[in-house]
Each structure stands twice: as structure tokens, then as C-alpha cells.
Amino acid sequence: MTRRKYIVTGACGYIGKKVVEKLISKGEKVIAVDVKKDDFKCEFYQKDLNRIGALDYLIDENSIVIHLAAHANVGESLIDPLNDFNANVVSTINVLESLRKKNGSMVFASTSSVFDLSNKAPLTEKSYKKPTSPYGASKLACEAYCMAYARSYNLDIKIARIFSIYGDDLNRFVIYDLIQKIKANPKVIELFGDGKQIRDFTYIQDIVNGLIFIADKGIIGEDYNLANGRPIKIIELAQLLTELLNKNEIIISPNNIANAGEVTSMYADTSKLKELGFLPRFSLEKGLEKIINGL
Structure with missing residues (x-):
């Protein structure tokens, strides 16, 4: 064969x-x-x-x-x-x-x-x-x-x-940018928009x-x-990252300035792939912890 x-x-x-x-x-x-x-x-x-x-x-x-x-x-x-x-x-x-x-x-x-x-x-x-x-x-x-x-x-x-x-060595996009902002240890982190944008x-x-x-x-x-199939608001993501990085004192502050054409809600229904037997192994928390532990 x-x-x-x-x-x-x-x-x-x-x-x-x-x-x-x-x-x-x-x-x-x-x-x-x-x-x-x-x-x-x-x-x-x-x-x-x-x-x-x-x-x-x-x-x-x-x-x-x-x-x-x-x-x-x-x-x-x-x-x-x-x-x-x-x-x-x-x-x-x-x-x-x-x-x-x-x-x-x-x-x-x-x-x-x-x-x-x-x-x-x-x-x-x-x-x-x-x-x-x-x-x-x-x-x-x-x-x-x-x-x-x-x-x-x-x-x-x-x-x-x-x-x-998101993942190890991916030095761009939302999660990487947030981690870099939090690591800089500012008093306040400004988020674009209202922070209620939902992503997957x-x-x-x-x-x-x-x-x-x-x-x-x-x-x-x-x-x-x-996709993972779990929706999360950007402000919730920022708060989760501050917790995982032990930076709970940082204030997350949306600036409420909307970007033109920005998608407010984008997350997947993954049931079709699940029916075939595929399930993601990494929860958002587990994946973020792997990235942070590798810093």
C-alpha cells in the first residue's frame, strides 16, 4: 500500500x-x-x-x-x-x-x-x-x-x-497587543470602542x-x-489577562470611540465540526496560560 x-x-x-x-x-x-x-x-x-x-x-x-x-x-x-x-x-x-x-x-x-x-x-x-x-x-x-x-x-x-x-510566537493581533500593554504596567489601559466587541x-x-x-x-x-466557539467581550479578555499576569490593579478603560466598519460580534457556531468528532483541547484560559508561562 x-x-x-x-x-x-x-x-x-x-x-x-x-x-x-x-x-x-x-x-x-x-x-x-x-x-x-x-x-x-x-x-x-x-x-x-x-x-x-x-x-x-x-x-x-x-x-x-x-x-x-x-x-x-x-x-x-x-x-x-x-x-x-x-x-x-x-x-x-x-x-x-x-x-x-x-x-x-x-x-x-x-x-x-x-x-x-x-x-x-x-x-x-x-x-x-x-x-x-x-x-x-x-x-x-x-x-x-x-x-x-x-x-x-x-x-x-x-x-x-x-x-x-492566538498562540506562542504570534507577535501581533489583539491578545499579543493586550499582553504587551499590560506588561508595561500602566495605571490605565485604554481600549478602543466600548470594550463590548465580541470575538472568538x-x-x-x-x-x-x-x-x-x-x-x-x-x-x-x-x-x-x-474556531474555539466561545464568545468573549474584549473588555472581559483584558480583565482575564490582567488576572493571569497578576496585574489586577490596572484599570481597563474603554474610550468609546468606535472604529468605522468595526464588527461588534464575530464568533463561530462549531457544531458541524463537533458532529464529526473534533473538539478544541485548549480553553481560552488554558491557551493564555501557556502563552504567559512562555514569556
Whole structure:
């Protein structure tokens, strides 16, 4: 019996590196692919996925592609939407073409940015899609192509729609910014808005495990919300972090200045993935404690 192999695109990215490490620890055959160069304890190929056929000789019928390669920056997508389209949509179509030729399978990593901001949370896989940035639009276009290829060519393709991530060595986004502010030990921490914005934060290892689970157990042609599924207000998150960092004396002060277009409530209904048997292992408290213990 021919051994299956995982091909991880975007392997030099934050999620990609963690996925490669996890698969290697499980004893799987892994091929890492990225446009950048890096050192891996597995086969590595430096490939530009914008080039037609870049993966043709790597993919075969035993291949499982975890497609993480993307330009994932909302702000930069607003400045240069064409670059975003090429980096996300064109590269994904090229991967799909290689899959079609060789009959491989794939998990496509999408984003909660595809959803309509006016949706009532929790968001299910069927919630209305209406992206507000070129980045979100490019990922929704990728989703559409993935499903079209799955149906047209009977390919084993699934979508993992990732919500807000936090984790070790991720030096950006809300949780990192709050931790840095609290560590500076000010008397007051100012929050933008009223602090009542609701988010859904998922620890990196649950994202990694979820992607691999969907690759192995997901139903062909289906999409899955990959998130913790626990809503929390930003002001509650800030208070939790002050407690975990033993900085209870710090005052959390919302400035009540609303950012234009800001989402007030964004969290996932994860029941579809739970029905398949996947549950996150890290509660928010447990994940935050791991980050703080590593500081």
C-alpha cells in the first residue's frame, strides 16, 4: 500500500510551520512548500504557486494538500487588491489544476473575513457571505473555486474557515497587543470602542489539529468553521489577562470611540465540526496560560 503524503503550502508561515511540525511528530510523510526559503526536518521545495504547474510533479493520488499559502493582510489588500488576487486566487487555481491532473485531495484554509458583518452571531457555515475587504473577497473566490472543482471533477476538497488565532510566537493581533500593554504596567489601559466587541479566539494548536482532522475526517465538498466557539467581550479578555499576569490593579478603560466598519460580534457556531468528532483541547484560559508561562 502506497503511503500517503501531506503537502503543506505556505509552510514558512505561522500556521504552516506548526502544521509541518505536528505532522512530522505524528510520523507522517511531509513535503513543505513555500515561496520563501527555510529549514525543515522534511522535504522542502521553494515554489512560486503563481506559476502554472508548480506542484504538478509533487502531487499524486496519495497526496493531501493543506493549502495555507496566502497573502493574509486586510490592510495591504486595500492598498494593492490586484496583488492580493494573484497571491490568493491565482495561486489557489494553480494548486487546484495540479490536483485535477493527479487526483489528489486538499484542505483549503479560508477565513471568517468572508462573512457579512451584519450577520447575527454565532456564525454557521451557512451564514451570509459578504466580505468587506479585497482580502475577504479573494478568499471567498477561492472557496467558490474549491467547491466548483470538487463538484466538477469529483475531487476530495474541504474548506476550513479559520477565526481569530492566538498562540506562542504570534507577535501581533489583539491578545499579543493586550499582553504587551499590560506588561508595561500602566495605571490605565485604554481600549478602543466600548470594550463590548465580541470575538472568538482559538489557540494555534487547536487550529493545527483541526486542519489535520478535517483533512482526514472531513466530508468531501464541505466547509467547516474552525474556531474555539466561545464568545468573549474584549473588555472581559483584558480583565482575564490582567488576572493571569497578576496585574489586577490596572484599570481597563474603554474610550468609546468606535472604529468605522468595526464588527461588534464575530464568533463561530462549531457544531458541524463537533458532529464529526473534533473538539478544541485548549480553553481560552488554558491557551493564555501557556502563552504567559512562555514569556
